[in-house]
Amino acid sequence: MNNNLPVGIFDSGVGGLTVVKEVFKQLPHESIIYFGDTARVPYGNKSKKVVQKFSVQILNFLLTQKVKVVVMACNTASAYALDTLRNKTGLPVIDVIEPGAKKSVELTRNNKIGIIGTEGTIRSQAYVKAIRKYSSKVKVFSQPCPLFVPLVEEGWAGSAHKHIVKEIAEKYLKSLKQINVDTLILGCTHYPWLENIIAEVMGKKVKLVSSAYETANFVKDVMKVNNILSNNKQPRHKIFVSDSPQKIIAFGKKYAVKNMNPSNVKNIDIEKY
Amino acid sequence: MNNNLPVGIFDSGVGGLTVVKEVFKQLPHESIIYFGDTARVPYGNKSKKVVQKFSVQILNFLLTQKVKVVVMACNTASAYALDTLRNKTGLPVIDVIEPGAKKSVELTRNNKIGIIGTEGTIRSQAYVKAIRKYSSKVKVFSQPCPLFVPLVEEGWAGSAHKHIVKEIAEKYLKSLKQINVDTLILGCTHYPWLENIIAEVMGKKVKLVSSAYETANFVKDVMKVNNILSNNKQPRHKIFVSDSPQKIIAFGKKYAVKNMNPSNVKNIDIEKY
Numbered sequence: 001m002n003n004n005l006p007v008g009i010f011d012s013g014v015g016g017l018t019v020v021k022e023v024f025k026q027l028p029h030e031s032i033i034y035f036g037d038t039a040r041v042p043y044g045n046k047s048k049k050v051v052q053k054f055s056v057q058i059l060n061f062l063l064t065q066k067v068k069v070v071v072m073a074c075n076t077a078s079a080y081a082l083d084t085l086r087n088k089t090g091l092p093v094i095d096v097i098e099p100g101a102k103k104s105v106e107l108t109r110n111n112k113i114g115i116i117g118t119e120g121t122i123r124s125q126a127y128v129k130a131i132r133k134y135s136s137k138v139k140v141f142s143q144p145c146p147l148f149v150p151l152v153e154e155g156w157a158g159s160a161h162k163h164i165v166k167e168i169a170e171k172y173l174k175s176l177k178q179i180n181v182d183t184l185i186l187g188c189t190h191y192p193w194l195e196n197i198i199a200e201v202m203g204k205k206v207k208l209v210s211s212a213y214e215t216a217n218f219v220k221d222v223m224k225v226n227n228i229l230s231n232n233k234q235p236r237h238k239i240f241v242s243d244s245p246q247k248i249i250a251f252g253k254k255y256a257v258k259n260m261n262p263s264n265v266k267n268i269d270i271e272k273y
Numbered sequence: 274m275n276n277n278l279p280v281g282i283f284d285s286g287v288g289g290l291t292v293v294k295e296v297f298k299q300l301p302h303e304s305i306i307y308f309g310d311t312a313r314v315p316y317g318n319k320s321k322k323v324v325q326k327f328s329v330q331i332l333n334f335l336l337t338q339k340v341k342v343v344v345m346a347c348n349t350a351s352a353y354a355l356d357t358l359r360n361k362t363g364l365p366v367i368d369v370i371e372p373g374a375k376k377s378v379e380l381t382r383n384n385k386i387g388i389i390g391t392e393g394t395i396r397s398q399a400y401v402k403a404i405r406k407y408s409s410k411v412k413v414f415s416q417p418c419p420l421f422v423p424l425v426e427e428g429w430a431g432s433a434h435k436h437i438v439k440e441i442a443e444k445y446l447k448s449l450k451q452i453n454v455d456t457l458i459l460g461c462t463h464y465p466w467l468e469n470i471i472a473e474v475m476g477k478k479v480k481l482v483s484s485a486y487e488t489a490n491f492v493k494d495v496m497k498v499n500n501i502l503s504n505n506k507q508p509r510h511k512i513f514v515s516d517s518p519q520k521i522i523a524f525g526k527k528y529a530v531k532n533m534n535p536s537n538v539k540n541i542d543i544e545k546y
Contacts, residue, residue: 039323047519
C-alpha cells in the first residue's frame with residue numbers, strides 16, 4: 001500500500017464537510033477524496049435498501065480513485081450500510097457512529113445518554129447497538145430532528161434566524177431535557193453547525209459529542225494501527241458531487257472549510273457505478 | 274388511442290398527491306398511474322441538468338405503462354424539463370406552471386402577482402415567463418420558501434406546530450406583503466397543505482392560486498379537446514415509488530387522498546429507465 005494514496009470520505013451531501021474539516025485539522029498530511037451525493041440528498045428519510053444501494057455505488061466510485069481507507073461521513077449510511085460496504089472491500093471502512101457512541105459512554109456520569117439524528121439514523125437503532133458494545137448499564141434516549149438538516153442547508157444556522165431555530169430545537173429536545181440526559185450525541189454530520197444553539201437549549205451541564213470530531217480522531221487511530229499514515233508535505237484534495245458543484249463550493253466558503261478549492265470540485269454521474 | 278388508458282402523473286415525492294386529489298375530484302372516471310421519486314426527493318434544490326435527467330427516466334417509465342397523457346405534478350420538473358419531455362413523446366405533456374400562471378393573470382386587479390416556490394422553481398423564472406405570455410403589464414414578485422416542503426413532510430402543517438410554521442411563513446412572505454401583491458401563486462405542490470396558514474399571513478384580500486387545482490382543471494380541458502376522456506365506471510389507480518411505499522401510504526391516509534389503496538403501491542428502480 002502506498003501511504004500517499006488518498007483517504008476517501010463520503011456523505012449524502014455537504015454535511016460530511018464537518019468530518020473533512022476535522023480530518024484536515026487532525027491529519028494535515030493526508031490527501032482527501034470527498035464525494036457528496038447532492039443529486040439524491042438527503043438520505044435521512046429514505047429506506048435501508050435505497051441507502052445501501054446508493055452507498056455501494058459510492059464505494060465503487062471511491063475504489064476507482066484508489067483510496068486507502070473509506071470513511072462514511074454520513075450517519076444514515078453508517079446506520080444502514082456499514083456491513084454491506086465492509087463485505088465489498090478489503091480496505092478499512094470507518095463509520096461515524098461507533099466513535100461517537102464510544103465517546104459518549106466514556107463521558108456519561110449518570111448513565112443517561114441522548115441521541116439526536118435523522119429519522120433513518122434513529123429508526124435503525126445503530127447508536128443504541130453501538131453503545132451496548134461498551135456498556136450494558138447505560139440508558140439511551142433517542143429523538144429524530146428531521147428539520148435540522150433543511151435549516152442548516154437553508155443557512156439558518158447563523159444568528160439572523162436564531163430564535164426560530166432555537167424554538168424548533170426546544171420542541172425536539174424537550175423530552176431529552178426532562179429525562180435529564182448528561183451526554184448528547186449529535187448523530188448527524190450537519191448538527192455541529194447548530195452546536196451553539198443545541199448547547200444553549202440543553203444547558204451547560206450536558207456534554208455534547210460531535211460525531212465529526214470523534215470520527216476524524218478514530219480515522220487517525222486506525223491509520224496508525226494499519227501503518228498507512230502519510231507524511232506528504234503537499235497533500236492534494238479532490239471533491240466530487242453528483243449534482244452541480246455550486247452549492248458545495250458555497251458551503252465550503254461559508255463554513256470555512258480550509259483547502260476548499262472550487263477548481264477541484266467535479267461533477268460525476270454516480271448512477272453509473 | 275384507447276380512452277380508458279390511464280393518466281400518468283409524477284412528482285419528486287408525495288407532493289403531487291395534491292394534484293392527484295384534484296384529478297380524482299374533477300375527473301372521477303379516469304384511471305391514474307402516479308409515480309413519486311421518493312428515493313431522490315426533493316428536486317427543488319437540485320440543478321436543471323439533474324432534474325431533466327430524472328424527469329426523462331420517469332417519462333420512460335410512464336410510457337411502459339401506456340399512459341395517454343403525462344402530467345408533471347412537480348413545479349421544479351415543470352420549470353426545468355417541460356420542453357425536454359415534449360420533445361421525447363408525441364403524447365400531451367401538461368405542466369403545473371402554465372395553468373396557475375394563467376389563472377393569476379385573470380385574478381389580479383392591481384397587476385401585482387406574488388409567487389412562492391422552491392429555490393429551483395423561482396430561480397428558473399418559469400412562472401415569470403409563463404405570466405408574460407398572458408400579460409405584459411403585470412409585475413411579478415418571487416420568493417423561495419425552501420423550508421415549507423420539509424415542514425409539510427415532517428407533518429407540521431397541522432395545528433400542533435402552527436405558530437412555528439406561521440412565524441417561518443411570516444419571514445418568507447414579509448416582502449410580498451409589503452409590496453402589496455393581490456394574488457399569490459402557491460408554486461409548489463406541497464403548499465396547498467399550508468394554504469390556511471399562508472392565507473392567514475397574507476390576509477383576506479390576497480387571492481391564493483393553487484397550482485394543483487388549476488392543473489387538474491387544465492388536464493380536463495386538454496383531454497376534452499383531444500377527445501380522450503374516459504367514461505370508465507371502475508377506474509383503476511396504481512402508485513409507484515422509487516423508495517419504500519410506507520411514506521406515501523401514510524401521506525395518502527393523513528391527507529385523505531381518496532382511492533389510495535396500499536396494495537396498489539409498488540416500488541420500482543427508476544435508475545434503470
